[in-house]
Amino acid sequence: MVIKEAVSISADVKPRPVVYIISDSIGETAELVVRAAASQFNGGNVEIRRVPYVNDTSEIPEIVEEASHFNSLIAYTLVLPILRETIAAEAKKHGVITVDIMGPTLDALTQLEGRQPKLEPGLVRKIDQEYFRKVEAIEFAVKYDDGKDPRGITRADLVIIGVSRTSKTPLCMYLAHKSIKVANVPLVPEVAPPEEIFSLPHHKVIGLTISPSQLNEIRQERLKSLGLTSHADYASMERILKELDYAKKVMEKAGCPIIDVTNKAVEETASRVMEIYYKGERLGR
Known part of the structure; x- marks a missing residue:
């Protein structure tokens, strides 16, 4: 039959x-x-x-x-x-x-x-599947943004780490539109980073760094937009240097690639991130 x-x-x-x-x-x-x-x-x-x-x-x-x-x-x-x-x-x-x-x-x-x-x-079904994977990745990026839930680290395709205002969230959203599930974790000297980031394959953790002077400018503009004084500790050069030094040590311990995002567009950073990620996946690292 x-x-x-x-x-x-x-x-x-x-x-x-x-x-x-x-x-x-x-x-x-x-x-x-x-x-x-x-x-x-x-x-x-x-x-x-x-x-x-x-x-x-x-x-x-x-x-x-x-x-x-x-x-x-x-x-x-x-x-x-x-x-x-x-x-x-x-x-x-x-x-x-x-x-x-x-x-x-x-x-x-x-x-x-x-x-x-x-x-x-069957191309229609393949297109539909790609669409739903993208939606799932976007929802994932929102749910596990800014270290809200450490469980996202082990569930993610990629984890982005870095100090505040290094464009972690925009980068995660951009990658989500490429159907990559990304979580991001802010690095703050007063808060120990999740231990999970040290057990992931190196190509699945990407560290972001930036020049102190540009970060200073970005943070000052952020404070102004919030109606706060630009002299707050958050935007001070002393604080920025301390955070960047701390972040560097965490990234070195994790053994992850580090990308300098100074004067880089999100698209440029994302291209480099995907290059690292897919190369690592191919090599099975």
Whole structure:
């Protein structure tokens, strides 16, 4: 029996027309189209039989031959021309009605785009999966921002460490849009860093540093935006040097790569981070 799945639109037990849905993926698209069309006939009193993952011409004759024994039609979403041609030929031989849902749209878009399609089954689902991975990574970056929850360190693809105002959060969000789950941990002399960062593979922890003078400027601007005096200890050169020295020692202990973000755009830093991360993943470090 070739049918992988059968779904009834109506509970009516009388003999009904049968719509065979043949797809090189799971057949969701064709089923939605058939259901939408059937709704114009009060549900159409039709039975839907889905035949997913058809990727070989040798599978088609048996399916069409079976369909010929019913009052049926075949709706199909197949990207490979050879599969569409085989169905058309077999259906003509057996007198079965067919509806090519994908083919005409592919042909029209080929004319519009002026180039050939990839002809790779299941790309919509791959795109959807990529989208959801990106959303998950963004949610992860928000949840584990600024060391809010140390559990994020062991769950992250990457951990960014550095003193305040080294663009850790913007960097994490940028990387999240690349579907990388990133947590960040601020380094403060008065607070011991989470021990977890010292047990991670070196390429999964990235330290950020910056020139003292630029950090001083950034912090002074931050204080002004908050309506505070620029002479606060947070922006003093003495405090900045102390923090940077402390952060350097933590990074050296972690054995992680260190990136100087002085005068660098987030995109530039992210490019370097991804280079380090993916190289480490390839080498299995």
